Amino acid sequence: xxxxxxxxxxxxxxxxxxxxxxxxxxxxxxxxxxxxxxxxxxxxxxxxxxxxxxxxxxxxxxxxxxxxxxxxxxxxxxxxxxxxxxxxxxxxxxxxxxxxxxxxxxxxxxxxxxxxxxxxxxxxxxxxxxxxxxxxxxxxxxxxx
Amino acid sequence: xxxxxxxxxxxxxxxxxxxxxxxxxxxxxxxxxxxxxxxxxxxxxxxxxxxxxxxxxxxxxxxxxxxxxxxxxxxxxxxxxxxxxxxxxxxxxxxxxxxxxxxxxxxxxxxxxxxxxxxxxxxxxxxxxxxxxxxxxxxxxxxxxxxxxxxxxxxxxxxxxxxxxxxxxxxxxxxxxxxxxxxxxxxxxxxxxxxxxxxxxxxxxxxxxxxxxxxxxxxxxxxxxxxxxxxxxxxxxxxxxxxxxxxxxxxxxxxxxxxxxxxxxxxxxxxxxxxxxxxxxxxxxxxxxxxxxxxxxxxxxxxxxxxxxxxxxxxxxxxxxxxxxxxxxxxxxxxxxxxx
Amino acid sequence: xxxxxxxxxxxxxxxxxxxxxxxxxxxxxxxxxxxxxxxxxxxxxxxxxxxxxxxxxxxxxxxxxxxxxxxxxxxxxxxxxxxxxxxxxxxxxxxxxxxxxxxxxxxxxxxxxxxxxxxxxxxxxxxxxxxxxxxxxxxxxxxxxxxxxxxxxxxxxxxxxxx
Numbered sequence: 001x002x003x004x005x006x007x008x009x010x011x012x013x014x015x016x017x018x019x020x021x022x023x024x025x026x027x028x029x030x031x032x033x034x035x036x037x038x039x040x041x042x043x044x045x046x047x048x049x050x051x052x053x054x055x056x057x058x059x060x061x062x063x064x065x066x067x068x069x070x071x072x073x074x075x076x077x078x079x080x081x082x083x084x085x086x087x088x089x090x091x092x093x094x095x096x097x098x099x100x101x102x103x104x105x106x107x108x109x110x111x112x113x114x115x116x117x118x119x120x121x122x123x124x125x126x127x128x129x130x131x132x133x134x135x136x137x138x139x140x141x142x143x144x145x
Numbered sequence: 146x147x148x149x150x151x152x153x154x155x156x157x158x159x160x161x162x163x164x165x166x167x168x169x170x171x172x173x174x175x176x177x178x179x180x181x182x183x184x185x186x187x188x189x190x191x192x193x194x195x196x197x198x199x200x201x202x203x204x205x206x207x208x209x210x211x212x213x214x215x216x217x218x219x220x221x222x223x224x225x226x227x228x229x230x231x232x233x234x235x236x237x238x239x240x241x242x243x244x245x246x247x248x249x250x251x252x253x254x255x256x257x258x259x260x261x262x263x264x265x266x267x268x269x270x271x272x273x274x275x276x277x278x279x280x281x282x283x284x285x286x287x288x289x290x291x292x293x294x295x296x297x298x299x300x301x302x303x304x305x306x307x308x309x310x311x312x313x314x315x316x317x318x319x320x321x322x323x324x325x326x327x328x329x330x331x332x333x334x335x336x337x338x339x340x341x342x343x344x345x346x347x348x349x350x351x352x353x354x355x356x357x358x359x360x361x362x363x364x365x366x367x368x369x370x371x372x373x374x375x376x377x378x379x380x381x382x383x384x385x386x387x388x389x390x391x392x393x394x395x396x397x398x399x400x401x402x403x404x405x406x407x408x409x410x411x412x413x414x415x416x417x418x419x420x421x422x423x424x425x426x427x428x429x430x431x432x433x434x435x436x437x438x439x440x441x442x443x444x445x446x447x448x449x450x451x452x453x454x455x456x457x458x459x460x461x462x463x464x465x466x467x468x469x470x471x472x473x474x475x476x477x478x479x480x481x482x483x484x485x
Numbered sequence: 486x487x488x489x490x491x492x493x494x495x496x497x498x499x500x501x502x503x504x505x506x507x508x509x510x511x512x513x514x515x516x517x518x519x520x521x522x523x524x525x526x527x528x529x530x531x532x533x534x535x536x537x538x539x540x541x542x543x544x545x546x547x548x549x550x551x552x553x554x555x556x557x558x559x560x561x562x563x564x565x566x567x568x569x570x571x572x573x574x575x576x577x578x579x580x581x582x583x584x585x586x587x588x589x590x591x592x593x594x595x596x597x598x599x600x601x602x603x604x605x606x607x608x609x610x611x612x613x614x615x616x617x618x619x620x621x622x623x624x625x626x627x628x629x630x631x632x633x634x635x636x637x638x639x640x641x642x643x644x645x646x647x648x
Contacts, residue, residue: 014637021611023618023633052640055593055647056612061502062509066519068501069494072356072376072398073523109399111445114409116382116395117431118239119375120447123384124391127257127372129184130191130224130232131217132308132321133391133449135200136430137239138226139213143206143410143427143434 114141180266180282186303195220198326204319206428257386263368274306275323352376366458390450397443422464439463493530513598525549547624557602596646604639
């Protein structure tokens with residue numbers, strides 16, 4: 001059964017969006033074209049809707065410098081899970097402690113003191129004075145005993 | 146608050162008491178306000194004014210004195226040390242582990258607590274520094290018997306010309322000072338042509354929603370309040386301030402290999418004991434550092450404050466015994482559960 | 486190209502930029518967008534087991550939009566929790582990467598953010614992601630006719646806000 005012919009006795013309303021998004025069936029599209037040819041109000045409306053559509057379409061891609069895979073990020077929901085699961089983990093830890101298994105170790109870490117000194121000095125210079133906080137790191141920072 | 150009116154008022158008050166023969170006690174409220182004013186004015190001047198000079202950085206570690214010279218130039222809102230741009234407005238560029246790190250001041254919401262909460266500040270006319278007359282602020286921890294720090298501000302421009310941290314004998318332990326400086330118009334606004342290429346993937350992000358065992362603490366030590374928390378390259382930094390000094394606590398997952406010294410250290414560091422724990426302490430031009438581990442996190446604390454402040458802060462941080470082998474095994478098993 | 490299902494880390498690497506952009510247009514804030522992406526990636530991890538290779542972007546859009554709408558509904562059910570204002574977040578965060586076009590798109594983004602969430606998601610899925618009405622209907626489980634009217638009403642409101 002073929003769909004009923006579109007009736008645009010009123011104005012086009014959301015048909016305009018479908019028209020712009022190329023979501024109208026060929027018959028409906030022909031009807032819309034015909035209506036637009038004779039209706040100045042709908043042509044104006046088409047322009048309005050079209051510009052709103054265009055404004056969103058040309059939005060630049062928003063990016064972030066933050067790494068998206070962050071194993072330390074904790075969703076709010078996880079805090080609740082963690083409380084419930086704590087008993088289970090305590091048991092697991094006790095079992096593991098009782099059995100000396102060979103497992104991968106935590107990574108070995110050697111903190112980079114000059115890099116941390118730099119980050120510290122930079123933050124301090126933002127809150128305090130830019131000169132006396134930053135000048136000390138202008139010389140190569142080497143930590144002695 | 147009308148700042149210039151306040152400064153004028155403070156100056157008039159000080160002048161009146163000199164004239165009347167009264168010696169103002171160090172804790173006069175007018176003095177405190179005047180001192181805070183000088184600090185704020187210096188911060189603004191360092192960002193806004195054009196100047197060109199030579200700065201000498203001196204510090205002691207162990208028994209040795211060190212001294213370095215840094216040419217400094219500020220023009221058009223861009224701060225340069227030698228050839229390198231280190232600051233532009235609210236932005237700072239520092240050397241990270243791989244390339245340059247870019248930090249923004251936008252995410253620092255507050256400038257930390259007022260120094261008057263912890264320090265008694267006294268203002269007096271100071272000696273000439275780099276040939277310029279100065280006002281001097283002496284900062285004394287409330288309850289202490291002698292000043293801890295002295296700051297010297299250019300009387301005309303407000304710029305901080307000298308800053309010195311004093312040891313328990315009143316001798317400078319660390320100092321940053323201009324030995325020569327010229328101001329204003331003659332300095333051309335140099336094009337920002339040598340801005341380092343920023344390794345953007347390293348830009349620190351605000352740290353929130355962190356899993357255990359990371360600990361975010363809002364207050365530590367004597368008067369240190371957290372101003373910001375950031376994460377970059379797997380390192381979490383919490384930055385604290387007591388109004389005059391900064392203190393950073395860095396946290397990294399992992400453990401210290403006992404034979405490995407931290408990168409950038411001249412040796413294994415001083416063995417110190419804090420709260421019954423042995424840890425490694427280091428000194429450098431920027432200040433003091435301490436490294437230790439607790440429960441799967443390696444902590445590094447860095448500060449431009451004296452060692453005593455650092456020790457007090459460390460006491461407020463986790464410093465359990467380093468995990469024994471079995472406990473590390475247990476932790477690994479627990480972390481496997483976590484990732485299921 | 487083999488028919489193997491990618492790991493969730495590979496998905497995060499290849500489509501992370503896409504995910505973040507959609508999340509930002511939906512939430513209007515960088516920090517919320519970041520959290521939304523994290524939640525979505527959690528669901529991606531679970532969902533990959535039953536994922537049928539097809540349009541990855543349509544599949545991801547569906548996930549991130551549904552996480553977003555779930556959160557919206559959750560906030561509506563429970564009155565707004567009084568979260569203590571984080572004292573360190575009072576100032577805006579660092580500028581986004583694309584600094585050049587910030588000011589113009591800021592206005593559009595602000596207008597987008599003021600749309601009711603049902604209209605906003607429809608507009609974002611159509612004009613940011615580029616899905617068809619059919620795909621949008623499938624993604625958020627509503628009839629195609631509703632998709633059309635939500636998009637249209639969203640655009641009307643945008644136009645009014647951008648006058």
